[in-house]
Amino acid sequence: MSINIKYCLTCGHSLRGRVDKKFCDDNCRSIFNNKKYIHEKGCVKRVNHLLLKNRRILASYVDDAKETEMVPKALLYHRGFHFNYYTHTAISKEGTTYYCCYDHAYHLVSEQELQICKVAIMKDSTITIPGNEP
Numbered sequence: 673m674s675i676n677i678k679y680c681l682t683c684g685h686s687l688r689g690r691v692d693k694k695f696c697d698d699n700c701r702s703i704f705n706n707k708k709y710i711h712e713k714g715c716v717k718r719v720n721h722l723l724l725k726n727r728r729i730l731a732s733y734v735d736d737a738k739e740t741e742m743v744p745k746a747l748l749y750h751r752g753f754h755f756n757y758y759t760h761t762a763i764s765k766e767g768t769t770y771y772c773c774y775d776h777a778y779h780l781v782s783e784q785e786l787q788i789c790k791v792a793i794m795k796d797s798t799i800t801i802p803g804n805e806p
């Protein structure tokens with residue numbers, strides 16, 4: 673017969689009682705969950721910061737009067753745009769992939785240039801791209 677001793681995930685003391693027990697008491701459970709929450713919150717905060725920064729950069733090129741703008745890709749790099757961070761993608765009727773940061777998006781026109789636009793996110797989560805309405 674093997675004895676499987678388990679230890680508290682917070683303080684490391686041996687546990688007695690139920691087989692699925694993970695903590696000595698509510699205090700150790702609370703400390704563990706708070707640490708986990710702070711870590712998760714930190715990760716989410718860092719990514720959200722990058723996404724918001726990307727959105728701000730995209731939004732600086734378009735407004736209600738100017739729906740789309742052609743921009744050199746290098747300029748966005750220079751301004752600190754992170755191309756790996758976007759909230760979702762949308763594909764136009766023509767099959768072009770748009771990389772969205774919330775309500776703004778871009779698509780590659782060539783290797784050096786991209787077109788930025790504001791997109792409308794509908795209640796059913798579909799996206800309307802300027803000049804590409806259904």
Ligand SMILES: [Zn+2]
Pocket residue numbers: 680681682683684685695696697700
């Ligand atoms: Zn403990």
